Amino acid sequence: MDTSDCKLPGSVFVHQPESLFERCSWFYALCREYLFRDHTPEIASSLFPAGGPEPGTHVLEVGCGPGFYSCRLADEYPQLQTTGIDLSENLLSRAKRRALRRRLANCEFRKGDAHALPEGLCRVDAVVMSRLFLIVPDRETVVREVFRVLRPGGRCFIAEPTSGFRTRIPLSCMWILSKFPYTPAGGFREPQQADVMSRLDFAKLIGSQPWGSMKIEYDGWYQYAVCEKSSEVEAAA
Numbered sequence: 234m235d236t237s238d239c240k241l242p243g244s245v246f247v248h249q250p251e252s253l254f255e256r257c258s259w260f261y262a263l264c265r266e267y268l269f270r271d272h273t274p275e276i277a278s279s280l281f282p283a284g285g286p287e288p289g290t291h292v293l294e295v296g297c298g299p300g301f302y303s304c305r306l307a308d309e310y311p312q313l314q315t316t317g318i319d320l321s322e323n324l325l326s327r328a329k330r331r332a333l334r335r336r337l338a339n340c341e342f343r344k345g346d347a348h349a350l351p352e353g354l355c356r357v358d359a360v361v362m363s364r365l366f367l368i369v370p371d372r373e374t375v376v377r378e379v380f381r382v383l384r385p386g387g388r389c390f391i392a393e394p395t396s397g398f399r400t401r402i403p404l405s406c407m408w409i410l411s412k413f414p415y416t417p418a419g420g421f422r423e424p425q426q427a428d429v430m431s432r433l434d435f436a437k438l439i440g441s442q443p444w445g446s447m448k449i450e451y452d453g454w455y456q457y458a459v460c461e462k463s464s465e466v467e468a469a470a
């Protein structure tokens with residue numbers, strides 16, 4: 234992989250308060266498995282519109298949690314390599330166990346911050362991001378990072394829930410569960426209320442990057458963005 238143009242904009246790991254996802258990883262993994270919608274078919278048709286992916290295609294899942302999509306895609310398309318990035322060690326351990334149980338050799342997980350994606354991860358063919366903007370403090374930086382690490386011609390699929398009420402239920406349960414056995418002095422990193430984005434804010438956020446093409450869709454409970462980085466970006470750089 235050519236990493237020569239992959240500049241890392243400074244790490245933001247230091248002094249992070251504890252995460253609800255770290256403390257309640259088991260609960261989030263249950264919600265992901267049994268409660269949330271599985272968007273794998275939409276992801277596949279958006280990222281690989283010409284049919285299956287080419288051998289060696291590299292898909293990055295940012296904020297992968299328990300590795301649901303990284304494993305689903307790696308399982309369905311053995312010619313893919315998937316990499317899942319998350320801040321939570323406990324969720325990453327779950328993701329690794331999931332891949333191991335399914336004997337997926339084309340799926341790996343690493344600790345990393347969506348605001349400053351790990352060095353060496355660049356020129357990926359595709360990015361998947363699901364339910365992450367709800368949580369991150371600086372959405373614009375995250376979308377800029379996604380744009381940066383995609384290769385020219387690469388695509389991303391982003392899914393965000395639209396219902397504050399439905400999103401609040403799992404988050405509130407996690408807050409309640411997190412009270413036991415103790416609450417860290419500095420509280421938790423995540424908000425008590427899920428901050429779902431309006432259609433306008435979502436479209437503005439995604440449109441903050443100079444995509445070659447960008448499609449935004451809604452289906453009631455979710456809003457989606459499918460974007461392609463122009464293959465002329467490299468030529469112009």
Ligand SMILES: C[S@@+](CC[C@H](N)C(=O)[O-])C[C@H]1O[C@@H](n2cnc3c(N)ncnc32)[C@H](O)[C@@H]1O
Pocket residue numbers: 252254255265295296297298299301318319320321324345346347348362363364365367368369
């Ligand atoms: C609501 S969950 C979504 C997980 C998964 N994408 C899904 O669809 O179920 C948000 C995930 O983002 C992770 N996360 C939060 N802030 C992050 C950051 N700055 N960088 C990377 N991952 C982050 C959390 O640990 C958690 O696993």
